[in-house]
Amino acid sequence: MQYLSQKVAKPYFVAAIGLFAGQILFGLIMGIQYLVGDFLFPAIPFNVARMVHTNLLIVWLLFGFMGASYYLVPEEAERELESPLLAKILFWVFLIAGALTVVGYLAVPYASLAKLTGNDVLPTMGREFLEQPTITKVGIVVVALGFLYNVGLTILKGRKTVINLVLLTGLAGLAVLFLFSFYNPDNLVLDKFYWWWVVHLWVEGVWELILGSILAFVLIKVTGVDREIIEKWLYVIIAMALITGIIGTGHHYFWIGTPEYWQWLGSVFSAMEPLPFFAMTVFAFNMVNRRRREHPNQAATLWALGTSVMAFLGAGVWGFLHTLAPVNYYTHGTQITAAHGHMAFYGAYVMIVLTIISYAMPMLRGQTAANSRRSQVLEMWSFWLMTVSMVFITLFLTGAGILQVYLQRYSAQPLPFMVVQEQISLFYWLRLIAGLVFTIGLGAYIASFFVGRTEPEAVAMKSVPVTA
Amino acid sequence: MHETFTKSMARNIYYGGAAFFVLVFLGLTFDTTHTLPKRDNRANLTETVALGKKVWENNNCIGCHTLLGEGAYFAPELGNVYKRFGNSTEAIKAFIKSRPENGVPGRRSMPQFHLTDQELEGIAQFLKYSSEINTANWPPNIQG
CATH class of the missing domain: 1.20.210.10 (Cytochrome c oxidase-like, subunit I domain)
Structure with a gap:
């Protein structure tokens, strides 16, 4: 490790692994529900378990991507991270927001959560993988902006390598495309059409940039x-x-x-x-x-x-x-x-x-x-x-x-x-x-x-x- | 991957290819937007249907069901449920109302959502509207 500020990656990785374990637990619950239909019903209906399973996956992968960025960007840019403090603050914001959201899924019926978080003001909930309350989505945007500012400035002020520029492109694309999660027209076809701009263009688009750059970084390090x-x-x-x-x-x-x-x-x-x-x-x-x-x-x-x-x-x-x-x-x-x-x-x-x-x-x-x-x-x-x-x-x-x-x-x-x-x-x-x-x-x-x-x-x- | 194919060539393919296909995609999106009114059944997008979509979302129906094939695979496809239930919104409402509070022992059961009459009418109309979208003949048969 060449830069002290790379250390902020650690809590991100720890949180990622913790949430990963949670994801698998709910995967098992669903695996049982497929066989014993009333398992944990009505306390944890299938849709709730699935929401927790998929949302935890997304959140822990995002923790992983952020941790990866905080680790590799200083080393690639050859300078300390712009603001390690901001990275630490955003870690807690993201973790607490994520935890509250999961508690919300489990503690109250989804319809009550929608009501409680004012979904009627800007309805974005209840679509696959984008089940988070609108307020959580706003939180995700805020965290993403702060994160991009931090990582982006580090790269712009430092050495620009293909790896960190591709990574930054992928992360920026991730944040921009997520904005389509706020577009939820009454027209079901239009809703579905743009829903894929988040889901497909994430996993079969910009996330591949993130994947490629992380893999390239590790391969440079381990193979020389x-x-x-x-x-x-x-x-x-x-x-x-x-x-x-x-x-x-x-x-x-x-x-x-x-x-x-x-x-x-x-x-x-x-x-x-x-x-x-x-x-x-x-x-x-x-x-x-x-x-x-x-x-x-x-x-x-x-x-x-x-x-x-x-x-x-x-x-x-x-x-x-x-x-x-x-x-x-x-x-x-x-x-x-x-x-x-x-x-x-x-x-x-x-x-x-x-x-x-x-x-x-x-x-x-x-x-x-x-x-x-x-x-x-x-x-x-x-x-x-x-x-x-x-x-x-x-x-x-x-x-x-x-x-x-x-x-x-x-x-x-x-x-x-x-x-x-x-x-x-x-x-x-x-x-x-x-x-x-x-x-x-x-x-x-x-x-x-x-x-x-x-x-x-x-x-x-x-x-x-x-x-x- | 030798000297004949350089890094800057690879970079140009990346930038050029990505930019080109983003533009193509935007063009196709433009065309799709203009074609949709003929296919997406927007003429029947009433306020009741809009309310129904909200009921659909606020109860996370997609967490168990598919709608036009998208969603979870734990419970039946609902894009054509209106037709499967004999073109009856009443049958849809009756089914939703009939769900037991504590489920069915050993079996999958839809939760009891305690919907109001207005919400029930909304969800039923929403599913009727969904079944009338032109989906290129999908699903293959009435079972969804």
């Missing part, structure tokens, strides 16, 4: 490969991401009342959306193979390679699986979508945040470069447990989805939704088991921060394959 080469790759990846992903928004405009030319545009462009992810995989493995140093933090390298593979599988392959309009006609809004959503979010965004945490946290906690061997071994166990169980969650949901599509939409005698749900429940049981394994992996991950603290730091070994 020349910056010029890495930055060229970064440009190629994000160019492909935006060239395919912007018009790729069209794959959400097939069946919501929008003109039918979107079926062509959305199919063709989103069919190319796996390309940037494939390039990312090639990039990560290439850089690690051409490494000029053996970094003692092998866990971080494993996460970096892992995120590139899993993002390709989850976002790329599982996205492609149901993105062509004639296929999507049958799969739209089924468990196929859920399967894709899980692996894509885990592979692309959960794992990139865990990558930067894995790389940065040892330094933030006073080590010179890496955790002890014992701690890293446990962390790598958690990597495999979480990643493999996520693969199985995805496979089981895909199985459920294929059956659901057949029974409900494709067979000669289409069955009602609830009848189909019972017929495919075996897959929900298997998914729940995989979810429990994921939870064990998460436990191991958290434990890895506490074991081997008194043991000596791992040292770089020669020619040890990092994926071992």
Whole structure:
């Protein structure tokens, strides 16, 4: 760690991991509710558990992105952060606002929360992933502005690298596109059309810039490969991401009342959306193979390679699986979508945040470069447990989805939704088991921060394959 | 990725490609906006429907159901529920009203929302309006 102000990243990472655990807890609750329909009913109805599950995910990823920025921007810009104090204040504002929102979801019926927070003044609530009370959304904007000011000024006054400029572009895009969450017309089609400007243009647009720049930063650090080469790759990846992903928004405009030319545009462009992810995989493995140093933090390298593979599988392959309009006609809004959503979010965004945490946290906690061997071994166990169980969650949901599509939409005698749900429940049981394994992996991950603290730091070994 | 393909070429593709496709996207958005009146059933967007959309949102219906295929996959698609219920807003209202306070043992059940008559009429009209949007023949059949 070269700059003192990088330390503000630490609470952001700790909060991210804490909220991650909360997210998984509610994921398990829903996994049970899929099987035992009245589990925790009416105290925590499914919609509330889902809201907590998805909102915690978004919030902890944002904590992760902010922590990543506070960590890497000073190092890239070669100067201290503009205002560490502002970063600390915004941390507490964001955490308290987030916590209050989740308490609100759990403590009162959603309709009461809407009333309590004056949703009628500017109705923005009750849309998927944008369920936060309007006042919370305003808070998010304020935090984002303060954060962008802090990071932006640091970059503008310091060294401008491709990495920190791409990161800044991604973060600014994130903040600007979020403003569309305040546009909620009575016209359902228009509402849905612009809702995707937040959701799609985040995860299949600007977030990919954030992902790419964090990955590039970590790869420079752990491989020692020349910056010029890495930055060229970064440009190629994000160019492909935006060239395919912007018009790729069209794959959400097939069946919501929008003109039918979107079926062509959305199919063709989103069919190319796996390309940037494939390039990312090639990039990560290439850089690690051409490494000029053996970094003692092998866990971080494993996460970096892992995120590139899993993002390709989850976002790329599982996205492609149901993105062509004639296929999507049958799969739209089924468990196929859920399967894709899980692996894509885990592979692309959960794992990139865990990558930067894995790389940065040892330094933030006073080590010179890496955790002890014992701690890293446990962390790598958690990597495999979480990643493999996520693969199985995805496979089981895909199985459920294929059956659901057949029974409900494709067979000669289409069955009602609830009848189909019972017929495919075996897959929900298997998914729940995989979810429990994921939870064990998460436990191991958290434990890895506490074991081997008194043991000596791992040292770089020669020619040890990092994926071992 | 050797000298023939330089970093500045990559950068130019990024800036040029992104700018070009942002403009294309905005153009398509413009065209979509002009085409929508023919498809989005706005002629039937009454005050009751608007109220219904608010009821839909304030009770987070999307947290369990899909609407035109978007939302959660825990409960049935509602974009075509009006048609599935025999083109009857009364059937929709009756179903919502009939939900037991404490659920159904062992099974999924929609919560009892205690909606007023006006809110019930709103949500039913909103779902009727939704079912009349031109969705390019989606869903494939009445089961949603």
